[in-house]
Amino acid sequence: MQGMDLKGLEKAVMKAAAAVSGADDVLIVSHIDADGISAAAIAATVCERLGKDYDVLFFNKMGEDAIDAVNNSSRSLVWISDLGSGYLSRLSRDGIVVTDHHVPDSSWRMGQTTLGEFNRIMHVNPHDHGYEGSSDISGAGVTYLVAKSIDPANTDLAYLAVVGACGDMQDSGNGLSGINRMILDDAVSNGSLEIKEDVRLYGRETRPLVGFLQYSSDPEVPGLSNDQEACNAFYSRLGIPLRKGGRNRCWTDLSENERAAAAEALLDLMKEKDRTRLVGETYVLTDFPKGTDRRDAKEFATLLNSCGRYNDAPTGMRICMGDEDAVEASKENRSAHKRNISGAIDLVKKNDLLKVRRFIQYFDAGSEIKDTVLGIVAGMLLNGDGAYRGLPIIAFADSDDGVKVSARAEKGMAERGLNLSEIMKKAASMVGGFGGGHNVAAGATIPGDKKEEFLEIVEDLVSAQVI
Ligand SMILES: [Mn+2]
Structure with missing residues (x-):
């Protein structure tokens, strides 16, 4: 590989380390997978050892809720790990450290932006220094480099960075390589x-x-x-x-x-x-x-x-x-969560909640199913024997800010032109709500009294899209 600049990476690491050391208190924002969880544990341990107040939020992606949480935090520093690099231009507050290995936001260039506030982001990412983010180092690894720079005693956390790298399958092939190898050496040296x-x-x-x-x-x-x-x-x-x-x-x-x-x-x-x-x-x-x-x-x-x-x-x-x-x-x-979901599926089946229309099927769980598992339940009904494979399924559940909608469809329907993300976005906005997602898995939030109207719009849009 050409142009690997370890010095440049180390410089970025040191800047980030100084920002963490100088912070009054910290919000840690991390990804919900193994790499993100290990990264958050490293960052949290560092904060604990420095005696700083901190809290931790996990997100499955850098969506609007995560961006809001970062931009509106009252903590003096937000430390984003295993997330964030792709969204630098959306982060508008002062005091941000990003330790990530995903491909950086192309509209953001260190020191080259006209928007001064971007310069307040301490961005540590292997891609900026000629390394390969998919194999040379993980999000937990980048977070670990900062931890180590803050205090060499933090090398006892190296094994967590190894766990993170394995979680992102960076060990596939013949084991860890690149910067991961140096981290591995730290873990071996300290006997863990x-x-x-x-x-x-x-x-x-x-x-x-x-x-x-x-x-x-x-x-x-x-x-x-x-x-x-x-x-x-x-x-x-x-x-x-x-x-x-x-x-x-x-x-x-x-x-x-x-x-x-x-x-x-x-x-x-x-x-x-x-x-x-x-x-x-x-x-x-x-x-x-x-x-x-x-x-x-x-x-x-x-x-x-x-x-x-x-x-x-x-x-x-x-x-x-x-x-x-x-x-x-x-x-x-884990077992409570599984019970929760199988209970919800039984509820839909036993009470014949599923209603079939010409181009869609739907059920309204009211307050019986938690809105956090609604999408999982809809997907499992569709893939099991609880619903018709050939029709998109729309699920409703009451939530604090209106009615939560989850929409799921079989992959084959996307090939026939279905895009539930577009449909949720359009139909929701027509009834005063909002929505989006992916082509076969999307969601929305709509006002409680607009369900029937929403269904009619969705049905029209589905029939227009699918050939
Ligand atoms: Mn990762």
């Missing part, structure tokens, strides 16, 4: 991480042996993936017992000899091109107990991703910050 040559399938610490191979998908093991019996036979042929002491064994429970024999047998089964992907670096987080999903960087990242997916990023962050109770809480919150 061991690099171990091993089979790189998912679930080394927590999946029972058979499931470890049966559910393997990256890479697939020919003859074993998706075939439970074949996986059973694989181990018994090698004389490897599946259970010991009354419990299922996992891959990391195997003795060195067993593991070597099994790895060799697996390699024999692999397609030539996948062999180098099967065995390689794994990252063992030595401070966490064996047999937990926090012991393996990849599994840790998956745990955080599931927190984010189940609307529970703050609990994921607490896990990163060493809160043992948060591990249990995340399990409970």
Whole structure:
């Protein structure tokens, strides 16, 4: 790669570090995936160690609500991690640090803008310095560089940046590279991480042996993936017992000899091109107990991703910050969330709430379904046996500021011309609301007494769009 400018990156890091150190109090804004959660945990730990008041907000994208939260915060500094670079020109307040690795906003150039306030953004992004944001470093990694610059003692957080990078799949191929490699070295030096040559399938610490191979998908093991019996036979042929002491064994429970024999047998089964992907670096987080999903960087990242997916990023962050109770809480919150959704689906089905019209189908959940899960419920009805595949589904639920609308459609309908984002935007504005989104998943908020009128407009627009 040409033009990698580590000095330039370090300079940006130092500016950001000075801004954080000098802040009175901090709002941390981060992404809800594993990388964003690890990044937020690093930033929050830094604030805690500096004795600064802080709070944390998570967003799944830098939408209007996130931009408002940044621009209107009363905190003296807003630290945006794993988000923000694409929206620099929308950020209008003083005192912003962005530690991100996404492609920067092209209408923003450091020091070249006529709008002075943009200069108040301390922007740290590998793209500005010739690095590749998709592989050289993650959002948590960039955040970590700032943490390290503030105080070398913060290198004990390096393992979190490794978890973030794994969450963004930057380890795929043969392990971490680029600046990630330096961060990895920090984690190894302080004893919190061991690099171990091993089979790189998912679930080394927590999946029972058979499931470890049966559910393997990256890479697939020919003859074993998706075939439970074949996986059973694989181990018994090698004389490897599946259970010991009354419990299922996992891959990391195997003795060195067993593991070597099994790895060799697996390699024999692999397609030539996948062999180098099967065995390689794994990252063992030595401070966490064996047999937990926090012991393996990849599994840790998956745990955080599931927190984010189940609307529970703050609990994921607490896990990163060493809160043992948060591990249990995340399990409970996940199952509560699942119960919530399956309860909502049952409600629609049992009460025959779904009404079918010529070009759309819809249901009105009133106050029975939380507006935060309405879109998920509509999508699951559409993909399950609860609704008609060939029609867009429109869902209503009461919310604090009117009626929340979620619209979902099968992907194939987009190919036939459907654009729910346009439809939600147009129909909502015609009844005094607002809306938008994507072509097969969109939403709106409309006044409570406009549902029927809204449906009629949506139906007209759908019939006009779809061929
Ligand atoms: Mn990221």
